[in-house]
Amino acid sequence: MTSSSPDLDSLRLFLKVAELGSISQTALAVGLSQPSVSRSLRALEENLQTSLFHRTGRGVQLTEVGEQALARARALVDGADQFADDIRDQARAPTGVVTVALLTAYMRDVAPDLFEEVRRRFPGVVLRLLESFSVQHEDWLASGRVDIALVTRYRKPSRDGQEVLAVSDMVVVGNPAIGSGEELMPFRELASVPLVLPAAPNGLRVRMEDVARRVGIRLNVVLEADSIEAQRALISRERCYLLWSQHSVRQAGIDHLFASRRIVEPRLPRYVVMQTTTHHPLSRASREVARILRRLVLAAHGQVVV
Template structure:
């Protein structure tokens, strides 16, 4: 015997599972509670299995219900992907594409990316947000953004990644420390007042690991995650930040701040373009990622 289950019933089932309450699910779907209850009962009868335990506070999935949730989610995502792909192939890429950019890259490339997308793919709407690398990774894993730029400080972690930029870390400050073009050994940072991001920022972790390896203690006088806060402090006080050389050039601070590359060892910073694995990437997201990659690569090529 063939049993037909429509996609809307599966969406309803997943919404109840997500909210754990039939009434809230009914409100979210603009349906009545009795109609949702009837649909669930019909689904359980078709599957010949109880999908939820009814409790005083709502519902909880049974063991077979958990399996059904997993399978239903795959079916719904597959159906959505089918509709999206066919629509995109019948016309141009369309839909909303969410991007998380690092602060400096937001300033440098957001407007150009918007112009490129508007010109080539007018059906695509960009949604741009900016934060720090760790937040971007969380957004990617949860599917809140499709594309994100992240930073890494170890070559082994970026071996198979889409690296858009690589630059050594440098000491940045308002007051000179030695010759403008002179490199500074990492060990000499021990007595220099530093402004660094708070842990567990990747840069902070890398700096502290190297300090531990060399048996020195970094003199951190202020913690600030944002570039703006660090810049304000190093302009006012005799203290120093740790940025990548490329970031200093990108922000046009080469002629305004003293920049000394850190050596013994050099500490590279990688900017990586990553895409979410939470859901299939739409054609629109793939095209936007390509445009962003080209914009950044071209900008680096002319420097």
């Protein structure tokens, strides 16, 4: 005769006893009698055909099998709780605050459409928008301060949870024209170009310094400026140059104002990545906002989303 599977209430009680290390304290915590807790534990052990605890005069301690069962039981209980929350979410319109961190260019070009569509489709959802650089966005994701963030990468992301939405090559851009007027510029030639770059630990700056060491040159950085608006103002007045992505140049509407050459040998792609926090499970509201944001960013890069 096949034994039935343990029920969730028995597993919850097992977890509480393991947490407190005492049957009597568990009984007080859950509002049951001590004999009831003992009977439930014995029934669970008989069902599993093993001892989960060593009984001592000072309480109980997990056996070796009990230690292994602890993680499995916690995963089952957490999964059941998440299942119930998800189904309840599906049964009602999403509500709550969703915090999104956007890069500066997307704050200008995507935020209005994101706000309009979320308000129209999900009136119970309140957007909270933050703006900074990728390094800060990742800190916010790790701490759970933001639910969704756009970040940039200068190497192809390989970790799970990093969805690449767009790729664009880096160009050197400024006024007047750079070099011979050719469309491409080998990375080595940057040694003679007065550059305005963001300060480390900005991802672009770190990548540029790594490549410069590899090809044996020293970058001619004449100014460090993290602000995109400050960078643009500088190249309008001074003979210095930026490293922007081709998409950023077009997005800012300066492709007809300044000369640009695409960096090659090596090519330097910039990846726009959408990430979600792992600090807490995403609410349905956050998942809906992420879907809208994904479509808007893809559309901004000329990709039609069906």
